[in-house]
Amino acid sequence: MNIGDVAERSGLPAKTIRYYEDIGFIKPRRSLNGYRHFDEKELHKLAFIGRARSLGFTIEDCRSLLALYEDKERASADVKDIAKQNLKEIDAKIADLKAMHATLSHLIDECAGDHRPDCPILKNLGQT
Amino acid sequence: MNIGDVAERSGLPAKTIRYYEDIGFIKPRRSLNGYRHFDEKELHKLAFIGRARSLGFTIEDCRSLLALYEDKERASADVKDIAKQNLKEIDAKIADLKAMHATLSHLIDECAGDHRPDCPILKNLGQT
DNA sequence: CTTGACCTTCCACTTGCTGGAACCCTTATG
DNA sequence: CATAAGGGTTCCAGCAAGTGGAAGGTCAAG
Numbered sequence: 001m002n003i004g005d006v007a008e009r010s011g012l013p014a015k016t017i018r019y020y021e022d023i024g025f026i027k028p029r030r031s032l033n034g035y036r037h038f039d040e041k042e043l044h045k046l047a048f049i050g051r052a053r054s055l056g057f058t059i060e061d062c063r064s065l066l067a068l069y070e071d072k073e074r075a076s077a078d079v080k081d082i083a084k085q086n087l088k089e090i091d092a093k094i095a096d097l098k099a100m101h102a103t104l105s106h107l108i109d110e111c112a113g114d115h116r117p118d119c120p121i122l123k124n125l126g127q128t
Numbered sequence: 129m130n131i132g133d134v135a136e137r138s139g140l141p142a143k144t145i146r147y148y149e150d151i152g153f154i155k156p157r158r159s160l161n162g163y164r165h166f167d168e169k170e171l172h173k174l175a176f177i178g179r180a181r182s183l184g185f186t187i188e189d190c191r192s193l194l195a196l197y198e199d200k201e202r203a204s205a206d207v208k209d210i211a212k213q214n215l216k217e218i219d220a221k222i223a224d225l226k227a228m229h230a231t232l233s234h235l236i237d238e239c240a241g242d243h244r245p246d247c248p249i250l251k252n253l254g255q256t
Numbered sequence: 257c258t259t260g261a262c263c264t265t266c267c268a269c270t271t272g273c274t275g276g277a278a279c280c281c282t283t284a285t286g
Numbered sequence: 287c288a289t290a291a292g293g294g295t296t297c298c299a300g301c302a303a304g305t306g307g308a309a310g311g312t313c314a315a316g
Contacts, residue, residue, distance in 0.1 A: 004293065014294090019273060035294055051252075056228045059272070060146045068247075072185045076247035083232055090229050095280060097222045100184045104215050119196075119204035132262065142263090147304060161312060163263055187303070 001038040010046040017046060023059065025049060025066070057086055129166040138174040145174060151187065153177060153194070185214055 007014040020026055021036070022123065026045060028036040051063045061082055069078050111119055135142040148154055149164070154173060156164040180190045188234065189210055196207050239247055 002294070013274080015274060016272085017297095023272095033294080034296095035281085053272090055232055056225075076239050077241045079247045080236060080241035083236050083239070087229065087232050087236060088184050090232065094222060094225045094229065097184075097218050097225070101215065101218050101222065104183055104211055104218065108208060108211050108215060111204050111211070113205045113208035119207045130263075143305060143307085144303085146264095151303090161263080162265095163312085181303090 001043065003036050003038070006038045006043050006046060010045055010050055011044055012050050020046065020049065025062070055086070056090055057082075061086065129172065131164050131166070134166045134171050134174060138178055140174055140178050148174065148177065154188070156218055183214070184218055185210075189214065 001009075003014045003017055004010075004041045006017060010017070012020075017026075018036075021028065026038075028038045028042055031037045045066065048066065051061050052065055053059075057065065064082055065079065068082075129137075131145055134140075134145060138145070140148075145154075146164075149156065154166075156166045156170055159165045167245045173194065176194065177190050180193055181187075181230050184192065192210055193207065196210075235252055
């Protein structure tokens with residue numbers, strides 16, 4: 001497979017795949033013409049990374065998960081720890097966003113939103 | 129005020145304040161020794177930006193909000209539009225994070241988390 | 257006089273890509 | 287055979303929104 005096929009099958013842009021090679025996730029062989037040549041295993045690995053990324057795992061998380069994935073001896077507890085840590089971060093982000101939501105929607109409700117210059121949103125932001 | 133005082137009173141790191149000068153939010157005068165010299169107005173502006181940023185407004189949003197803030201003729205509707213757009217983005221982020229949360233906590237629940245190598249989290253990520 | 261706390265500038269790095277330029281390779285068509 | 291389209295390659299730059307650090311100037315106290 002060339003990079004375009006892998007891009008299509010993994011759902012990742014070709015640029016991203018080259019980037020993932022740069023940072024050492026994959027090491028595809030090269031054809032005589034210099035093109036990257038991917039096998040199923042690498043496609044699989046890229047798809048794995050793509051799914052992990054879409055679940056909010058960082059690149060470094062992916063590195064750990066991949067290592068665990070390829071280590072037949074690893075304990076599921078190690079993986080669970082990473083996932084749990086990730087879940088905690090997700091929870092924190094949700095809490096933050098909810099607080100923002102509350103403040104902002106309160107301000108929006110109070111704002112007349114007409115042509116008059118009086119605006120509680122700016123008033124609030126400007127409070128020293 | 130020197131930058132340290134402003135940093136303390138605004139809650140922004142000095143580095144960030146210099147950065148905000150770089151991108152044109154403020155133009156503090158300089159003392160003879162080259163130190164930045166801030167007045168209350170600039171402190172106020174920085175605090176305004178800090179609050180807006182903590183509500184999730186981007187730097188570009190802040191630029192618009194500041195312009196509106198300093199324009200006595202502006203209609204509150206303009207401000208409300210920016211805030212509403214922001215709220216929409218917050219909602220979308222919350223929805224995304226909730227979806228991640230659901231998937232991940234489901235996987236975590238299914239994972240034994242012991243020393244055995246069988247792990248549903250990796251199994252799921254590896255599904256081609 | 258020296259120490260330590262400030263301040264200055266500038267450059268590099270972060271995260272996770274993305275865009276573009278300039279160029280090479282392959283295949284199909286006029 | 288020329289050429290054009292549509293792959294591929296490299297490298298360089300940039301995004302947001304700062305953060306870290308080096309190298310150096312300034313100021314007040316002991």
